[in-house]
Amino acid sequence: xxxxxxxxxxxxxxxxxxxxxxxxxxxxxxxxxxxxxxxxxxxxxxxxxxxxxxxxxxxxxxxxxxxxxxxxxxxxxxxxxxxxxxxxxxxxxxxxxxxxxxxxxxxxxxxxxxxxxxxxxxxxxxx
Numbered sequence: 001x002x003x004x005x006x007x008x009x010x011x012x013x014x015x016x017x018x019x020x021x022x023x024x025x026x027x028x029x030x031x032x033x034x035x036x037x038x039x040x041x042x043x044x045x046x047x048x049x050x051x052x053x054x055x056x057x058x059x060x061x062x063x064x065x066x067x068x069x070x071x072x073x074x075x076x077x078x079x080x081x082x083x084x085x086x087x088x089x090x091x092x093x094x095x096x097x098x099x100x101x102x103x104x105x106x107x108x109x110x111x112x113x114x115x116x117x118x119x120x121x122x123x124x125x126x127x
Contacts, residue, residue, distance in 0.1 A: 019097065019098050019101050020067075020072075020094060021063075023051075023053065023055060023059070023060070023063050024063055024066070024067055024072075025094075026051045026053065027047050027051065027060065027063055027064055027067060028067065028072060028073075028087065028091075028094065030042065030046075030047045030050045030051060031047065031073070031085060031086070031087050032087060032090075032091055034046070035086065035087060040086060041076060041084035041085060041086050042084065042085050042086070043082055043083065043084055043085070044057070044060055044061050044064050044083065044085070045057075047060055047064065048060045064085060068085065071088060071089070072087065072088060072089050072094075073085045073086065073087060073088060074086055074087075074088050102114070
């Protein structure tokens with residue numbers, strides 16, 4: 001398959017694509033690991049106790065709520081006002097969005113510019 005570099009290939013629906021930040025990713029990794037171990041839900045306290053961070057509990061809570069608002073997590077409330085969370089996106093889904101974000105942010109959504117840049121990079125590293 002050849003790509004016509006005169007005609008840009010623009011990715012669509014990329015306005016909302018943003019990679020997860022470092023703390024967001026840490027939180028998601030804790031939740032994914034717990035789910036892989038058979039746990040159905042995770043509390044903010046459980047996440048806070050696992051992550052290696054100098055962040056305060058309230059920071060972890062705020063970021064968890066943002067992940068919920070972004071649609072990465074769902075929250076189930078209990079009678080004791082404790083929120084239980086589970087993931088709504090997989091590691092693979094999060095990983096698949098990253099290349100789209102890179103093309104959007106660094107190559108104006110033009111996939112051909114990305115391919116050309118990648119070819120140039122490969123040539124630069126060829127001995």
